[in-house]
Amino acid sequence: MSVVPRPGLPVIALVAAALVYPLAFGSPAAINVGVLILLFAALGTAWNLLGGYAGQISFGHAVFFGIGAYTSTVLLKEAGLSPWLGMLAGAALAALAAVLLGVPTFRLAGHYFAIATIVIGEIAHTVVRNLDAIGGARGLFLPILPTSLVNYQFHNSRLPYYGIAFGLYALALAATLMVERRRIGYYLRAIREDPTASRSVGVSVLQYKLAAAALSAALTAICGTFYAQYVLFIDSDSVFPLSLSILIALTAILGGAGRAYGPLLGAGVLVPLSEITRIAFGGTGRGADLVIYGALIVLISVAQPGGIAALGDALRRRLPQPA
Amino acid sequence: MEIVAQTVASGVLLGLILALSAAGLTLIWGVMDIVNFAHGDFLMLGMYASFFAWAVLGLDPLLALPGVVAALGLFGVVVYLGVIRPVLRGSVLAQIFATFGLGILLRGVAQFVFTADYRQIGDTMATGSFAVGPVHLGLPQTIAALGALIVSGLLFALLDRTTVGTALRATAEDRRAAELMGIDTRRMFALAWAVGAGCVGAAAGLLAIYFPIFPDVGAVFGLLAFVTVALGGFGSVGGAMLAGVLIGVVTSVAGLIFDPAYKFTVAYLLYLVVLVIRPQGLLGRA
Numbered sequence: 048m049s050v051v052p053r054p055g056l057p058v059i060a061l062v063a064a065a066l067v068y069p070l071a072f073g074s075p076a077a078i079n080v081g082v083l084i085l086l087f088a089a090l091g092t093a094w095n096l097l098g099g100y101a102g103q104i105s106f107g108h109a110v111f112f113g114i115g116a117y118t119s120t121v122l123l124k125e126a127g128l129s130p131w132l133g134m135l136a137g138a139a140l141a142a143l144a145a146v147l148l149g150v151p152t153f154r155l156a157g158h159y160f161a162i163a164t165i166v167i168g169e170i171a172h173t174v175v176r177n178l179d180a181i182g183g184a185r186g187l188f189l190p191i192l193p194t195s196l197v198n199y200q201f202h203n204s205r206l207p208y209y210g211i212a213f214g215l216y217a218l219a220l221a222a223t224l225m226v227e228r229r230r231i232g233y234y235l236r237a238i239r240e241d242p243t244a245s246r247s248v249g250v251s252v253l254q255y256k257l258a259a260a261a262l263s264a265a266l267t268a269i270c271g272t273f274y275a276q277y278v279l280f281i282d283s284d285s286v287f288p289l290s291l292s293i294l295i296a297l298t299a300i301l302g303g304a305g306r307a308y309g310p311l312l313g314a315g316v317l318v319p320l321s322e323i324t325r326i327a328f329g330g331t332g333r334g335a336d337l338v339i340y341g342a343l344i345v346l347i348s349v350a351q352p353g354g355i356a357a358l359g360d361a362l363r364r365r366l367p368q369p370a
Numbered sequence: 371m372e373i374v375a376q377t378v379a380s381g382v383l384l385g386l387i388l389a390l391s392a393a394g395l396t397l398i399w400g401v402m403d404i405v406n407f408a409h410g411d412f413l414m415l416g417m418y419a420s421f422f423a424w425a426v427l428g429l430d431p432l433l434a435l436p437g438v439v440a441a442l443g444l445f446g447v448v449v450y451l452g453v454i455r456p457v458l459r460g461s462v463l464a465q466i467f468a469t470f471g472l473g474i475l476l477r478g479v480a481q482f483v484f485t486a487d488y489r490q491i492g493d494t495m496a497t498g499s500f501a502v503g504p505v506h507l508g509l510p511q512t513i514a515a516l517g518a519l520i521v522s523g524l525l526f527a528l529l530d531r532t533t534v535g536t537a538l539r540a541t542a543e544d545r546r547a548a549e550l551m552g553i554d555t556r557r558m559f560a561l562a563w564a565v566g567a568g569c570v571g572a573a574a575g576l577l578a579i580y581f582p583i584f585p586d587v588g589a590v591f592g593l594l595a596f597v598t599v600a601l602g603g604f605g606s607v608g609g610a611m612l613a614g615v616l617i618g619v620v621t622s623v624a625g626l627i628f629d630p631a632y633k634f635t636v637a638y639l640l641y642l643v644v645l646v647i648r649p650q651g652l653l654g655r656a
Contacts, residue, residue, distance in 0.1 A: 104466060151646040157462055158405045159604075162596045163645060166638045169593065173635045293470065300467055337478025344471025348464045349456045 057115055057308060065213050069206060078205040084318045085212035091265035091298030091310025092219035096226060097269060099304035100241065101259045102239030103153065107164035108295045110148075110171045111141040111264040113287040115271025117175070130199040134272040139196060141268035142261040149260045168292050176283040186282025189275060199276045201351055204348050208277050215273060216311070219266050223307045226262075235259055236305070267295070301347055303356025312355045372504040375628045378619055379505050383515040385618020387573050390518040391591065392598035392610040393525055394569030399604020400542040401562035404454060404465055408473035410592015412567055415476060416442050416574025417583045418484060418619060424491045431579045432492055435517070436576040439568045446567025450560050455539065473592070480585040489583045510580035521572040522611060528565070542605055590634065594621075597641045603651030613652060617641075 068081050097103050100150050114224040118140050119133025128136075152163045175186050181184070201207040226232045234255050237245045246252050275281050285291075294317070302313025320343070324336035387639050395409050406412070423434035448473065452590050457468045499508045502641070529535040540548040541558040549555055598617055602609025624636035644652065 098463075104463060154649055155645065156649075158399070158466075159600055159645070159649065160502055161466060162405070162600050163642065165593060166597060166641060169640050170635050170642075177629065177631050237558065297467070304463055312437075335478070335482055336481055337474055339478075341471050341473070341475025341478050343452060345468055345475060348460065348468035348471060349453060 061311075062155075069209060074085075075205055078209050080319060080322055082205060082212045083322075084314045085216045086273065087210070087294070087298045087318055088311040088314035089212070089215040089219045090270050090295045091313055092216065092223055092307075093263045094268070094295050095299040095304060095306075095310050096223060097259045097263040099299055099306070100223075100226065100232065100235040100239065101256050102235075102305075103163045103256060103260070103277060104157075104296065105293045106161055106289065106296060107168035107171075108263075108267050108287070109287050109291040110168050111145065111267035112271040112274070112291060112295070113171065113175065113283070114141045114144060114222070115263075115268025116275040116281045116286040117181060117187075117271075118268070119272040120189055120275045121181055124187065129197060130272060130276055130284065133199075134269055135346075137272050138265035141264040141271075145260040145264035146257050149257050150253070153256045164253060164292075165289060170195075172287040172289070173282055175287055182282065184282070186280060186285070188281045190279075193277070199216050199272075201277075208273075210344070211273060215266075215270055218269070220307065220311075222262060222266060226259075227307060228263045231255060231258060241304075247273055297344065301344070301354055303354030306354075306356045309354055309356045314330040316355065372621075373626065374565075375503075377622045379502075380511065381619035381622035382615055383507070383511045383618070384505070384622065385453060385615035386515040386518040386522075386596055387577055387589070387614075388618050388648035389397070389611040389614025390525075390576075390596055391570050391573035392521050392602065392614050393522060393593045393607050394566040394573070395595050396599045396602065396605055396607060396610045397525075397529075397538075397569070398562050398566040399599060400607075401538060401558050402458075402541075405469070405596070406566070407466060407469040407592075408449075408476060409570065409595050410588030410590075411473040411476040411480075412442060412445070412570045412588070413574045413577070413581075413589035413591050413595075414480060414585065415445065416571040417578040417581070417587060418480065419582050420575045421491055424494075425489075430495050431575055432495060432513070435572065435575040439571040442571025442574070443568035443586050446563035446565075447560050449567070450563035454563070455556075455559075457521040468627075473588075477585050477588070484585065486585055491578055491583075494579055508580065514556070514576040514579050517576045518573060521569065522575075525565070525569060525607065538565075557596050594634070594637070597638060601641050601644055601651055603653040606651070606653045609651055609653030 065085075069078060069171070072081070094105065098105055115134065115137035118137030119128075119130045122128040122133040122136060123130055148167060150239050152160055152167075157164055175181065181187065189200075191202075192200050192201045194200060196207070199211075205284070226235070234245070234250050237250060238252050238255060242252055266308065273285060274286065278285075296316055298313040299310045300313070300315060304317075305310030321336060321340065324339050327335075347354070351361075391409070391413055395406060419438045419441055420431045420434055423429040423437060424431055427434075453466075453468050453472055457464050460468075494510065497509060499506050500512075527535075529539060537548070537553045538558055538561060540551065540553060541555050541562075545555055548558070553628055553644075577591075581626075594617060598613045599610055601617065602611070602613035617640075619638045620640055621633045625633035628636065
């Protein structure tokens with residue numbers, strides 16, 4: 048007997064949808080949207096482990112994304128190390144950073160924690176922008192290598208990137224489903240609902256939060272390496288800004304924080320929406336995309352604080368139930 | 371030595387405005403445990419209000435100040451009724467995102483309506499500078515800082531000397547007990563938003579005397595206000611004043627010692643260090 052539904056059906060539907068998407072929409076622009084949806088779904092899912100399940104609302108996840116992007120890129124440029132190995136190094140470094148930052152900040156309650164994460168993100172953003180040893184404000188161009196899986200570069204088609212992005216999302220989702228089913232998942236939710244009560248029944252609150260943070264950071268860093276290999280240029284304004292941290296958190300919250308499939312829903316709405324508004328209004332430089340974006344966030348939080356997934360629950364309750 | 375005195379003096383002048391804007395944030399935070407993440411964008415709106423009062427009506431920013439305060443106070447109440455009250459029943463997550471989204475919305479609207487151009491209020495009553503010993507102070511900066519000091523004094527008097535202020539503080543201390551004493555806490559919430567946003571309006575109107583105005587102007591000031599509040603201690607107006615001046619001085623001295631690019635970074639680091647040693651902030655209740 049389990050309170051968590053079995054994964055069977057949603058997983059099959061997901062794989063089918065991911066396979067059909069590039070067949071249905073074959074244009075490079077559509078594949079790009081698909082890549083971005085999967086990338087942000089993976090990022091939101093990684094954030095969800097800490098923000099949704101453990102209830103630690105981070106507005107600094109761009110730090111881990113940036114660590115991933117910069118670690119693999121610097122190792123590739125300076126030591127010729129394969130981005131796949133650099134990805135692992137970045138993930139390890141991000142997990143370490145998450146633990147080191149988590150020890151002092153996890154003592155902070157609600158808003159204090161959120162503000163501390165913004166501040167940490169801004170410090171990292173400024174330091175990287177002024178660190179000339181790793182490109183400073185000019186950023187880093189990745190060396191162009193022949194197309195191959197080993198090189199993690201594909202110049203003829205975006206499909207391989209789409210495949211890898213799906214792999215990233217699958218990895219983050221698998222980690223989430225595993226956490227959900229194991230003791231740590233129940234402990235994290237208990238900590239979120241009532242840290243004091245959890246501690247009093249013997250749950251090591253700090254230890255579980257750190258575990259969630261390390262896992263979340265490592266997954267986020269892996270996405271950072273992917274971004275670097277996909278765009279082939281990184282700078283502090285593209286991989287460390289506060290706006291990226293907010294977008295990552297928003298993807299999870301819009302879809303439904305603390306739900307395994309929430310971030311995918313969030314990314315599925317946010318990414319196409321921001322692409323459409325950017326194409327329709329972005330060229331004017333007048334910020335119309337920001338207006339729609341901001342209005343949507345306010346509307347969702349006021350009308351449906353549980354996110355899109357909760358909207359689905361409400362609809363399901365209205366439908367006649369099978370006997 | 372003179373340059374240090376000069377740097378500290380200009381840090382104090384900016385710090386007093388920072389303190390006033392942070393006092394507005396901490397009041398709302400203290401009374402209803404909500405952080406207005408759109409705080410910096412309220413400041414931006416206030417600065418534009420001040421600019422257009424000058425550009426369209428020809429009002430000096432100092433004369434326009436009461437109008438800007440009233441306008442922002444009213445806006446605060448509208449935001450409370452339209453956005454905050456509905457999300458009070460939601461999770462902390464929803465509350466944070468509602469004000470975050472509001473900030474993005476306000477910034478987008480400002481960019482759309484006012485464009486991204488930098489604007490500056492010209493020929494105000496306050497121009498020129500004067501010397502105190504070796505230290506030269508800009509008259510606009512000094513008048514703005516004095517104004518911030520006066521408004522902060524008025525805020526203290528309101529909270530400390532009036533019945534309404536006592537009711538506000540009672541609501542902040544213990545909502546349930548305040549209700550039992552016959553205080554209408556919902557009206558206190560609305561009032562906290564009016565007074566809190568009004569303080570931001572005052573800070574904005576004073577800052578607009580000499581600071582350029584653009585849609586993103588609230589980003590740095592907003593973050594500094596959060597840091598100031600958390601450094602000073604949750605809900606503590608006195609703590610916010612102290613922390614505001616401290617951060618003003620630290621940023622300007624840091625700009626002198628290190629690369630100016632790091633001046634805010636040093637203030638942020640100071641905040642993190644204080645947070646580790648004293649999670650409740652300098653003057654906050656444990």
